[in-house]
Amino acid sequence: MTADSVPAGDDPRRLLADSRRLAHRVRLAQRVTWFPLLVLAAVTFVAIPVQRWAPRAVSNCQPIAGGTRCTFWLVGAFVYWVLALVLAYALIAGCYLRVAQSRGLSSRVAPYVITGIALAVVLTAGGLVFHYLLTPPYPGVLVGVWRLVEPSGAIGVALLVLSWLERHLALLLFTVVYLVVVLVPITFGWGSHWGSRWGFAPSLVISGGLLMLGGLGFLLTQRRGRQR
Template identity: 45%
Template sequence: MTHESVPQADTPQELLATVRDLTRQVRVAQRGTWFPLLVFAVVTLVAIPVYRYAPYVDLFDTCRSSADHTVCRTPNPTELGYWTVALMLAYAAIAGFYIRQARQRGVGTPVRPYVVAGIALAVLMAAASVWWTFHPLVPLPADPFSTDPIDSGTAELLILGLTSPLAVIGLALLVLAWVERHGALLVYSLAYLAIGLAMGGKAIQSTSPWFFLPYLLVPAGILLLGAAAFALLRPSTKGPA
């Protein structure tokens, strides 16, 4: 970050305008939006082999077996564990990035609220998933091997969507938009959150072992595109003059 003398202001209005301009430059220099988006894209892509190959761990004793197949009424705890740990590691990496950037530019970002909020959301996601294992939002069929689809209402789907990993990332991005005072990131985060709610709350019925693929590739692609766009628009490493 370079330092130059602040031009003398002849009037209070000019001084106020100068202060506002410097404040804007500092806020722009503080931003590192592309990096969190890239980290979350990588975390989402790495989830693909976890979803496909991780064994189901019947941690809560909800699986029932018949002669030819097994039915489990809860998502794979391995997947939930992956998201919880991966998100926490992601926030640790993001915090380290912003600290390093602050040292290089001489302008720090108050990233602590974002990291704390992100970790809290990850923990709440895990806690909510465990809670709904024993307190399902919709009544379960008396026959665990019934092929009839479970009819979930709008409210139930919204709640499930809000506690999905995709929505948790979107909610944390809203906090980052507030921390960085970043209008473009706010718009992007709202759009991503809407997609996360729609995809995270959708009931999927498929016999394909790759049924989940669109629900990870689409948000990962959106995150990668966002990271690329914000990287192209990122401020000069010299920071505000």
């Protein structure tokens, strides 16, 4: 009886395992997860002074006992968010493409960028409907949907797409936490009596800070991985 050795390269299971390991290494090489998080954190922080001093438009004025009730819409802030998000996603796409080209790889960032820009467009349309066609008090379900497509929520939805593209479990878990903070919203009672001029700031500081901490965390993790 003789025993013939089978070269590892001819073993289908070994080939499948090698191809999976190679695909995993390619995904790791393509990841620049920290970059979009830091860019979107910067966009969120800059929005704070923009929303504070942006011009306001008045709509849906209704007579009530003792006066008039109107809805105030921050037109300048709305325009800022749409333009800033589109520019941010264009910058993120450029970063991913540059990294992919430098490593001789293809990039799958297009669906993420398209989703982000599409949500910016939805943000514009939704804002027009919400502020000009509807009158308060708004239904609870509608408020929840609006929080999902408003700037901070739209950022979270786009990050879900990025976590799927990168097969990145850590980013998925981070995004779930981020969306919970945005949709609840969690402010720890901070700024609850600041009024309409600054009352929005705590939520932006917390969501922007979470994005910044996440970006720095992913950056440090990636650098440590390369040093090993």
